[in-house]
Amino acid sequence: MEYKNSILDLIGNTPLIKLNKINKGLKPQIFAKLESANPGGSVKDRIGYSMILDAEKRGILKPNGTIIEATSGNTGIGLALTASVKGYKCIFVCTEKVSSEKINYLKALGSEVIVVPNSYEPDHPDYYVNVAKRISNETPDSFFAYQYSNPSNPETHYQTTGPEIWRQTEGKITHFVSSIGTGGTISGTGKFLKEKNPNIKIIGADPLGSIFKHYKETGEIIKGTPYLVEGIGQDCLPENVHFQYIDKIINISDKESFAAARRLTKEEGIFCGGSTGTIVHVALEISKDLSEDDVVVFIVCDTGERYLSKGHNVEWLKDNRMLDMEIKILSDISDAKKRKGKEEIVYVHDTILVRDAIKIMNEKGFSYIPVLNEFMRPVGSLRESRLITKVHGNKNLLDVFVKDVMEESFLVIDAKANLNEVRKALTDAHAILVSDFGRITDIITRYDLIDYE
Ligand SMILES: Cc1ncc(COP(=O)(O)O)c(C=O)c1O
Numbered sequence: 157m158e159y160k161n162s163i164l165d166l167i168g169n170t171p172l173i174k175l176n177k178i179n180k181g182l183k184p185q186i187f188a189k190l191e192s193a194n195p196g197g198s199v200k201d202r203i204g205y206s207m208i209l210d211a212e213k214r215g216i217l218k219p220n221g222t223i224i225e226a227t228s229g230n231t232g233i234g235l236a237l238t239a240s241v242k243g244y245k246c247i248f249v250c251t252e253k254v255s256s257e258k259i260n261y262l263k264a265l266g267s268e269v270i271v272v273p274n275s276y277e278p279d280h281p282d283y284y285v286n287v288a289k290r291i292s293n294e295t296p297d298s299f300f301a302y303q304y305s306n307p308s309n310p311e312t313h314y315q316t317t318g319p320e321i322w323r324q325t326e327g328k329i330t331h332f333v334s335s336i337g338t339g340g341t342i343s344g345t346g347k348f349l350k351e352k353n354p355n356i357k358i359i360g361a362d363p364l365g366s367i368f369k370h371y372k373e374t375g376e377i378i379k380g381t382p383y384l385v386e387g388i389g390q391d392c393l394p395e396n397v398h399f400q401y402i403d404k405i406i407n408i409s410d411k412e413s414f415a416a417a418r419r420l421t422k423e424e425g426i427f428c429g430g431s432t433g434t435i436v437h438v439a440l441e442i443s444k445d446l447s448e449d450d451v452v453v454f455i456v457c458d459t460g461e462r463y464l465s466k467g468h469n470v471e472w473l474k475d476n477r478m479l480d481m482e483i484k485i486l487s488d489i490s491d492a493k494k495r496k497g498k499e500e501i502v503y504v505h506d507t508i509l510v511r512d513a514i515k516i517m518n519e520k521g522f523s524y525i526p527v528l529n530e531f532m533r534p535v536g537s538l539r540e541s542r543l544i545t546k547v548h549g550n551k552n553l554l555d556v557f558v559k560d561v562m563e564e565s566f567l568v569i570d571a572k573a574n575l576n577e578v579r580k581a582l583t584d585a586h587a588i589l590v591s592d593f594g595r596i597t598d599i600i601t602r603y604d605l606i607d608y609e
Contacts, residue, residue, distance in 0.1 A: 162241050166195040167205050168316045172324045172453065177423045178436075182443040184330075184450035188426055188436075189321060191456050196233045198458035199317075199341055204234025206312035207301045208242065217299040222247060225301040226288035228337070228387040229258030230458055235301060236265035247295070249288040253386060253593075257462045274382065275594045278392040304394035309340035310347070317341065318348025321453050327352065331446070333359045333439045333454040335388035335431045336368050336405070339397030341455060346401035360405035361438035363389040363413065364491045365597075368397065369405040378500045381490070381597040384410045384466075384476060385430040387457065406441065408434045409491050414467045414478050416440070417460065421468070427460035430467045477572050486578050487571040489608045490590055490598040501598050503528045506535050506559035510547065513538055513558050524587045526599055527562045534589055534596055536562030565589075571597065578605065 160166060172187040179186045191199035211217035222245040223235050232248040239246050246267035250259060251274040262269050270291070276283040281290075285304070292300035303309050321329060332349055334342040346358035362368045365381040366389025380391030390397075408416075410430075417433025420426045428436075432455070439454040446452065466472050473479040503526045504513045517525055517540050527536035538558065546561060547553045553561060567581050571592040581588050582602050590598040 163195045164205055164238060164241055167201045168194070169320060170194060172321070173424075173426060175424055178419050179440060179443065182440065182446075183448045184443050184446040184452050186439055186443060186452045186454070187325070188420075188424075188456045189317070189453055190426070192426075192428060192432075192459040194234075196230075196237045197462065198230035198233065199455060200230035200234035200458075201237060202234070202312050202316060203303060203306075203309045203340055204231060204236070205238045206308045207303065207306050208235065208238045208244070210306075210308040211299045211301070217244070218297060219243070221245075221297040221299055222295050223301060224288055224292040224295060224298050225249070225303065226285040227254075227303070229254045229262065229462070230387060231301070231303050231338075232262045232267065232269075233258065233265065236262055236267045239267075240265055247291055247298075249284045249291065251284050253384075255386065255463055255466050257464060261462070273594075277379075303338045303340065304396055306396070309338055309396050310344035310398065313341050313344025314348045315344075318345040318352075321345065322349065322352055325451055325453065328451045329353075329356055329453050330450045331357045331359060331439075331442060331452040333361055333435050333442070333452065335435050335455070335457060336360045336362055336366075336397055336402075337388045337390070337431070338394050341457075343396055343398035343401055347398065350401055357403045358401055359438060359442060360402050361388075361435040362405050362407050363434060364407045364409050364494050366390055366407075367393070369407050370497075372399055372402065372405045381494075382593040382595060384478070385413045385434055386463075387429075388431040388434060406438045407495065408437050409488075410476075411478050412437050414473060417467055420456075421460055426456060428456050429458045429460055429463050431457045433467070477574075484575045485571070486569055486573045486575070486590055486600065487592065488575075489578070489600055489604055490571065492608050493598070493604060501526075501596065503596075503599075504538065504558055505530070506557065506562065508558055509554070510543070510556055510558060510561055511554040514540075514543065514547070514554075517543075524566075524599070524601060526566055526587075526589055526596070527558055528596065532596060534565040534568060535559070536564060537566050537587075538562055539586075566599065568596070 170190045170193045175186040194201035224247045226249045249270045253274045349356045363383040363385045365383040367380045413433035416437035435454045477485045502520045523540040529535045566589045568589045587601045
């Protein structure tokens, strides 16, 4: 009889698929590493299996134990797949951003799923990773997989994904393109490939709004801003991102990512999610400068079936202004600023002293600055020229709180607003604030609009 002992025997050894159409006019051969062919439909089946095996070996996961993880869905599915075969319970914490398909898939595998808002920042107790940690502390016989720093995450890609690609390309690979979520795929595969041939270029595909590119280039950790693509990019630095194996990181907008995912699906029949769109867009971009001798391999992280209600749904794309590349929206201006390296919104809190606020405005070179309260809600604004005039007339003002001298807040406009709305607002005001998923993410001045247009 010919059979597998369990579904877990199907994990890994995924095929390479050659691109034939969307790479028209490009010289190198480009191959998709089809991680969506894993039994749970994503690259994360590999680490779901290996993290559980490793925890069993180390004695931290015992029979009838409970596996807990913070996940954008795929790692949860990978863990739940192995857990269902081995008889463990699972509790997963996701944010509201995770597609209903992934959440329902987790529930179908018998897992408990807790969904928390997407707006919390990493230092907030209700940030999804912190909630998972808390549940793990409170649950007896639990194992917190913690893919962001669990060494068996990159290790499994070092042991499996890297060698597979090396073997499948007969050592001819010259460029490897992957997204960076936990960093496991790029770090483990990158390390293996670099050890085989240090000339192989490892390229990270990162959503605009994630902090990785800026960190790689400057060593600075900035505040991330929200984006729609799921599972990749971060607003903090996971230990499993090993930057020494990454040569370059390229930022891609949501619009570009979803458009590329749809092209890969429609023209090559490779049904994929948004993060693969980010990656394939980068693979095609870098290939413009490569030759016939180059061999590019990129990761297909997961299947598009996971996003039938989102990135592969025309209504959702329309609602999120992702469909028409011609219609410009407010977040396009923010994206253009980010591409130029202006990443972080500068603000002051209403409870600091005026002298400190003036210092910040001076140092950063801003003549307008928003004032936010402790909940990061806009409550006022400062204009350097008016503030200096006031202080000039009364030096005592230097030692009062910002809230006692601030002017009214800038208008807050949703990141998805049409540029007509933005133009109108900026005829009456010098600056507006951008709100994305309930977070204030940017300040746009008349100058930014002119610069963009
Ligand atoms: C859809 C999707 N793509 C890509 C990734 C990134 O892979 P890695 O965590 O290995 O960096 C993830 C990670 O969660 C993901 O969910």
